[in-house]
Amino acid sequence: MDEEDDLETVGEELYSRIYPKHKETAGKLTGMLLELPGPVLSQMLQDEAMLTAAVEKALRALQLAQEPSRVTCREEDDVSVSSDSLGEQLFELVDIYNTGNSQKITGMLLEQHKEAVLKLLSDPKLLEEQVHLAMKTLQQQNEETDVSDSSDADDTEKLGEKLFSLVEERDPLRANDITGMLLEMDPAALQQMLRDHKMLEVAVQKAQAALDTHN
The missing domain is CATH 1.10.1900.10 (c-terminal domain of poly(a) binding protein)
Incomplete structure (x- = not known):
């Protein structure tokens, strides 16, 4: 229960910091940031610049998630969104999780079919699951590397x-x-x-x- 209480306190603190600049989206942004690891959140509350950067990333991710129509409603030619642009959008979202492996995880997720990647851009919950899975895979690879050493x-x-x-x-x-x-x-x-x-x-x-x- 202590952890939940701590998370609630951190959530309230974050919300009060975010609300003045982002009244309409403060709740969602706070929720997204609360997905980050505890130590990162504590550091963020002490470091204004880090908090601002994280809020901006979360805001961009929110905007991307709310605009799937921007991708799906274009003409056929445009639907073939370039891999570069998909990669950039995905990286922005993955980077919010502060895993330290944003580049690698983005690369892993981009190996999926384009439709699956587009779904990740519009479904934050699904993205979160995929990021955690990718992190596990990377950790296993690191353990195997230790063995190969x-x-x-x-x-x-x-x-x-x-x-x-x-x-x-x-x-x-x-x-x-x-x-x-x-x-x-x-x-x-x-x-x-x-x-x-x-x-x-x-x-x-x-x-x-x-x-x-x-x-």
Whole structure:
């Protein structure tokens, strides 16, 4: 219940700030902003510029949502609204949710059929569901990336082993040090080095020179 009470207090505070400039739409704008995460709302109440920006975004979204006829009532040629214009309108709406991933989420939503995208522009509730779904998908992708990062570590290890055996042929005594120095290079360069032994030779010589200077 505490959260509901807090939300109500925040809602009243927001409404009182929005009402002077947007009397007719204050209720709707407040409702839209209340969809944002709690910490964002708290920050918004302390930061006037942030609040103004959010209200402007919500206002644009409201105007877009109330004007579906602008898209549907034109002649056939015009109905093929350009993807760019759809993307811009959708981005404005998605950006209100302050996910930090507005660009990615907009791109994901634009992969749907044009009719579905138009429906999103005119149905805020549906849009909200789709944004949450897209956020979940992005989080899952991030988790998978974390897993693949560990496989990157395995790749580096294998790369190091291959590199070591080649370096050992050239400088058995300092193969460990030289391999360590080479592994600091870009992985793509290392892969190329494994294919091009001339390039490896040059890199080993540079590492040897550096070690000689250091010693």
